[in-house]
Structures are given as C-alpha cells and as structure tokens.
Amino acid sequence: MAVTDIERGAMRHALSVAPNGPRGVNPQVGAVILSASGEILADGWHRGIGTPHAEVDALSKLTPDAARGATAIVTLEPCNHTGRTGPCSEALIAAGIARVVYAVADPGEDSAGGAQRLRDAGIDVDARVLEEDAAQLLESWLTVQRLGRPHVTVKWAQSLDGRAAATDGTSKWITGPAARADVHRRRAQADAIVAGTGTVLADDPALTARNESGELFPQQPLPVVIGSRAIPDAAAVRRHPRSVVQYDGGLAEALDDLARRGVQRVFVEGGPTLASAFVRDGLADEILTYVAPVLIGGDRLALGDIGVATISQARRLTVAAVHHLGDDLLVITNPTGESEN
Template sequence: MAVNAAERSAMDRALQLARRGPRGVNPQVGAVLLSPDGTVLAEGWHHGAGTPHAEVDALSKLAPGEARGATAVVTLEPCNHTGRTGPCAVALIEAGIARVVYALDDPGAASGGGAERLRAAGVDVEAGEQAAAAHALIDGWLTAQRLGRPQVTVKWAQSLDGRAAAADGSSQWITGPAARADVHRRRAEADAIAVGTGTLLADDPALTARDGGDLLPHQPIPVVIGSRPAPADAAVHRHPHTPLFFDTHDLHAVVADLHARGVQSLFVEGGPTLASAFIEAGLADRVLAYLAPVLLGGDRLALTDIGVASIAEARRLTVEEWVPLGPDLLAIARPAEPHHTPTDEGAA
C-alpha cells in the first residue's frame, strides 16, 4: 500500500516535532497518529533519555481504545527492546494500531527489528518515507552509533609554513575575521569543544561560539583535557555550560565518557599537542585546517608528533572542499582510510 498524501503531510509534521527533542544519548524522533480518514489524532516526540518515546508520547494523549485502527507515522522505526522504557512496537500493537509508516530503520542491534515484530502481529508497515530528511536530522546520532563514540573534528589555524604561533608563543591572530567567524559558526554546530590544559593556561579561551560579541543560540559543552589544574578565574568557568575536566591522557576514555553523556560531535580546538594526540590515536574523523598567507618560522608547529616515522606511515587525507575565507583558505579533509590503533586491533 503506497504512502498517501495525509501520511506524507504527517511525516513532515513528525520531522518538525522531532526537532523539539534534545540531542543526546537517544535520537530525536517525532510521531503523528492518524485516524483511518487521515485526521490527526495525536502528536508526540521524544523529550530525552528516560522519557516515553515519541510513539508512546503520542499514544498517552488518547483515551484507551481511541488508537484502534489508526496509523502511526514515525521518523524512526519503532524500537523492539526494553531499556528505560518498553518496546514501542509492542505499545503500538497493544494500542490496536493498524498501520505504521516510518522513515529510517533503527540501526541498533538490540533496538532494531520493530518493523518485523509489527508485521508479525498483522500490522501493515511502510518504510522509507522521507528517509533522507530523517537521516539528515539525526546524522550525528547515527554516526555516533556507528563509531561508538562522538564524531571528532580536529581544527587548527596555521601560517603558510605550518606554524601555529610565533616564536614568543603569540597566535592571535594568524587568520582574518572571515576565518574566525567560520570557526565560531562551526563551534556552534558541535555538541562539545575540547582544548588541552596547555592552551587553557596560555590563551585562557572562553570556548564559546559567538557572532561578534554576542553568544550564538547553541553553545558547545567545554571540555578540558590534561593534568594541570585550571585557574579559578579561568574564562571557561564563565561558560554557559559547566565545563568537563578530564585529568587523563587516555583519549579513548574521554570520548567514551562523552558518548555516554550523549555527546554526538566533538570539536577539538587545540592546541598542537591535543590535536596531534587525537590524530595519532586515530580519533580524527575530519580535519579543518585554516591556512593564512603569513610566514612565521620557528618551531611552533601546528602539529607535533602524530606517530609517523616514515613517509610510508603518512596519514593520507582526502580533501573534500577548499573554502576561501577572505585572504585565508580552509581545507576540509577526512582520513583517506581508517587508521587502526593497537587499541582498535586489541578489541577486534
């Protein structure tokens, strides 16, 4: 049975509802319940970890029996497992839902399979309606599910000769206003932003995302990695979010902790030691290198040791885009092939 106009319209609405939910451990999901004649009976969305899923949220707004024979339009395949809440597939079956239209298959080994369970119970199921839009909505969550950690972007700014700072350590500003505005826009797209304690002590960064002097609506959670303590008056303490401090050099442990907190994307701001450590650990999914037409010389390199001893071990990148930003140039690149660390091999 093809998707009809009322169901397509309901999926549009379900995608809008999904955006109301928070980004986090669980995906953003929206649901709309339709009567057999296409009238909207109820709407719902997932309000966060531990709360009813979108389908159950919508069902809770109806009287017992009112959903019998109805159609559920959902942005993600109804789940098929018991976590903090019960399986949505079972809730739909017990409510008497006759048809389910959903956009994306649930990729979870435990949570997937809801469509099969629904069909086995005699529910008509249609998958794939507006799948691209649904994928774009929860792309960060899907990536984090696949990786088992946040997607990591490593950013640095450098002179044309590969330096991150002048001989005296000063680095403000290597790049111009257009490049700096681009950085702030990309910060605002991330769930968290990380620096090492060296950068925190040297530059006292606020780790906010700004448009000029104004804070942008979304602010990444500040993350500080390293063993040196932050001064009590450090700017990061005035961030809208409480900063997270990790007194460790184990980056795999850091990203695992962030993943458990629901962080889907991590923006590594620096400095060179931390950026190099993420690359060496094979945790850099994307690189943003801002190149300024200036020469600095000296030994303040944008990257330090990344575990490359010979040209055969070079970390090859695929440049996806070159972006002119005033006099500067941004290279957006991804690893040409996944880097396998000893930790990866040991877990295989």
C-alpha cells in the same frame, strides 16, 4: 507497498519536529500519524528521559481508535524494549496502526528489532526513507550507540600554506570575524569543548561559546582539558560557567568517561598536538578546517605527526561541504578510514 510522496512529505515534517526535543542521552526523534487518506492526524517528539517516545507522544493526541488503520511515520525505528517507558512497537500495534515508515534503523542491542516485531504483528513496514537526512540529525547519538563514545569534531584554523601560527607563536587572528563567529556557533552546539594543557597555558582560552557581541550563549559546552600539567587558578577556563574537567591523558579513556557523563558531541580545538593525536588515533569523525588567504611560512604547522610515514598511508577524507565565510573558507571533511593505495 511503495513509499508515497505523501509519506515522504510526512517524514520531512517528522524531521522538522524532532529537534523540538532536548539533546541528551536519548535521540531527538519525530513522528507523524497519517490517516488512510494521507491527512496528518497528529505529530509528536521525544521530550526527554522518562517521557513518552515520539510515537507514543503523537498517539496520545488522538482519541481512542483514531489511529486504527493509519500510518506512522517515524525518524527512527520504533524501539522494541522496555526501559523507563514501554516498547513503541507494542504501542503502535495496540493502537491499530496498519503501516509504519521509518528513516534510520535502531543500532541499539536492546532497543533494536521493532521493525520485525511490527511485521510479525501483520503491520506493513518500510525503512530508510530520507535516511541520510535523519542520520544527520541523529549523527552524534548514532556514534555513541555504534562506537560507545561521543561524536568528535576536530577543528583548526590555518593559513593557505598550512600554518597555525607565526614563528614567534602568535596566531590571533589567522581567520576573520565571520569564521570566528561560525566557530562559536558550532561550539554552542557541542556538549563539550576540548583543549590540551599546552594550549590552555600558552593561549589562556576561556573554552566558552559566545555570540558576535561577546556575550555567552545560554547553553555552554563542558570545558575539558587533556594533559597532566596543572591549570592555574587564574586561568580563564577556571571562570567558565561550568566546572572544568581534566584528564591526564588517554583520549579513548577520556571519551569513554565523557560518554558516561551524557556527552554526545565533542568539539576539539586544542592546537596541533591535540588535533594530531585525535586524527592519529582514529577518533575524529568530522574535521573542520578554516583556511585563511594568508601566507605565514615557518614550521608552525596546523597538523603534526598523524602516523603517516609514506604516501600510501595518507589518511583519506571525504569532502562534505565547503563554505565561504567572509574572505575565509571552511572545508568540512569526514575521514573514510582508508589509506591511499
């Protein structure tokens, strides 16, 4: 059965309610129950660990048998496993749902297979409806599921000629207030913000997320420092609302531990050395480059050695977006995993 415009509209509605649920170990998922005539009977979202999933949340708002013959629209494939709650696929079957439309397939080893379970029960199933929109919402959770580590955004600010600082090491401020405000907004969306000990000792960053008035956002990312050098007791990061976590080294090991702590989104802005290490090790999922229309010259490059010895090894990037922020540009790219050949 072909996906209808009404079903696509319902998927947009499901995507709009999904962020009502908290970010965390579980994905933000939205669901809509449509009557046979295309009327929205109920919507729902996952409200956190141990609570009913989005499909069950939506079904709970209906009287018994009200969902019989209806269509369920879900942003993520209904799960097929028993954890703190039962399988959503079984709940949909028990409710008498006749058709299920979902956006993104569940990549989990234990939770996948819901679509096939529904088909085996005689339910009509369609997939990949508004998949790109749903994947963007679920981006960090999908990275954790597929790679076993948090989704990593690497950020740096640079002059038009690619410098991160002047010859004397000064770098405040290369970009303007609009760009800096954008950085803090993105920090607030992260679960952890990462810097190297070199940056902590040289620049004394607070690793907080602040609004344009300088006040802390209610949600603060976990401050993380990479490197073996001691962090002074008087360092600004020691006054962070959350206790700083430090790793001696080993980026992959640090990310593994952060994943175990429930961190899904990591924001890296620890200077050229740390940024280069994440890129070199293939651990950058997204790169934010803030470019200011100034020339600095010198050897203080925004990015160092990333393991490229010849042009055929150059790291390929896909441009996802370009934004004007005052006089500055923000270029958002994603590594393709390919070299120029």
